[in-house]
């Protein structure tokens with residue numbers, strides 16, 4: 001007798017094979033194949049049989065299409081709303097992922113409080129007991145009569161509760177714990193994750209409920225489970241932060257209803273996550289005074305300028321090849337800038353170890369950070385100090401020229417707001433339209449040499 005047909009599926013990329021493989025030929029990962037049962041689609045189901053030319057969808061003219069009205073609801077957290085593109089969209093599916101213990105459950109429980117004021121919210125947990133959740137809700141001060149809690153892993157059981165409660169917002173914590181009786185594979189396996197997620201996404205699309213899915217991350221930091229999960233949902237949010245500090249950043253990797261450049265900044269405390277609407281101030285508050293190797297820079301995160309402090313430490317190397325590390329800035333870009341400074345200015349970085357760090361855990365992934373990084377490096381190697389009132393931004397080209405950057409008004413405005421009085425910026429960006437209050441100086445530079453005048457020898461008595 002023929003048994004049920006099985007197939008081996010790669011957990012990482014979804015590649016299927018009739019026999020088990022140690023290494024996936026598709027994505028190159030080791031030991032990622034799980035055995036799964038093949039579910040055959042009935043050949044003549046109603047969908048196939050019932051279709052004829054009368055039921056086919058018709059193409060319509062773009063000009064005659066009606067504009068959809070996205071109903072957005074505020075989550076009560078401006079920082080999260082911003083990342084979602086202006087609030088939670090009805091019938092949308094959002095995947096929230098992040099490392100264990102980063103605060104995914106905390107964030108979602110916190111937004112229940114505000115959403116629960118106007119909507120019916122169902123929080124489904126497959127990981128924690130009701131007692132644990134109640135305890136956390138007490139600590140976070142969650143109140144509300146239309147917030148429901150369900151501790152269940154079975155998809156069919158959850159959907160049946162959904163039919164009874166009719167939630168407007170469904171939170172699934174987490175998608176890896178779900179399993180459906182329709183499939184024999186273990187919870188967390190690719191079929192279970194994909195099909196369970198699909199059930200809730202479809203439920204949301206048909207009833208108008210917004211669905212949050214919590215996803216675990218794998219060792220490499222990617223969302224564990226099939227990549228396909230990211231394609232199925234409308235938005236993928238990633239929650240990140242370092243164990244050593246309490247700041248948490250949430251960013252959109254994908255968003256069908258808004259930009260993916262925006263970030264939301266939070267701080268984790270015993271009352272849960274607190275929003276930080278002005279991250280620049282937090283980062284700059286801890287800046288040391290009168291030290292060499294430090295320069296302030298500004299990068300855009302979506303529509304928001306964020307000012308950070310760049311620190312460099314340049315120390316004589318004991319090895320033939322100096323060591324280089326970079327934290328918060330692209331390593332190769334740093335090496336390129338060092339090469340430009342060596343070649344164009346004759347600075348001997350090769351004799352030194354170079355450590356670069358961006359304070360506050362925000363990564364500067366924009367060319368406009370070049371000038372501030374270069375200045376921090378020069379200051380580090382020459383031991384000259386960049387005064388606290390100086391901030392710099394501009395892209396650096398291979399011959400040491402400083403190139404114009406975008407969003408100049410936003411950056412200048414943020415620098416002025418934080419009290420910088422000397423703004424070093426690309427000459428090309430200096431236009432008549434650029435206005436600053438009295439006492440603030442705009443210093444246009446067209447190459448890296450011109451930026452040097454804004455450094456001064458280290459004054460020992462000021463220490």
Ligand SMILES: Nc1ncnc2c1ncn2[C@@H]1O[C@H](COP(=O)(O)OP(=O)(O)OP(=O)(O)O)[C@@H](O)[C@H]1O
Nearest residue numbers: 098099100101102103104105106107268269270271
């Ligand atoms: N009493 C407390 N005071 C302060 N912070 C706390 C307290 N309890 C928990 N935390 C913080 O909350 C974090 C756990 O948050 P949460 O359970 O929301 O994370 P998670 O992302 O859902 O994790 P998991 O992936 O394990 O479900 C802890 O790492 C800690 O930083």
Ligand SMILES: [Mg+2]
Nearest residue numbers: 104105106173
């Ligand atoms: Mg959790």
Ligand SMILES: [Zn+2]
Nearest residue numbers: 010013024027
């Ligand atoms: Zn694979």
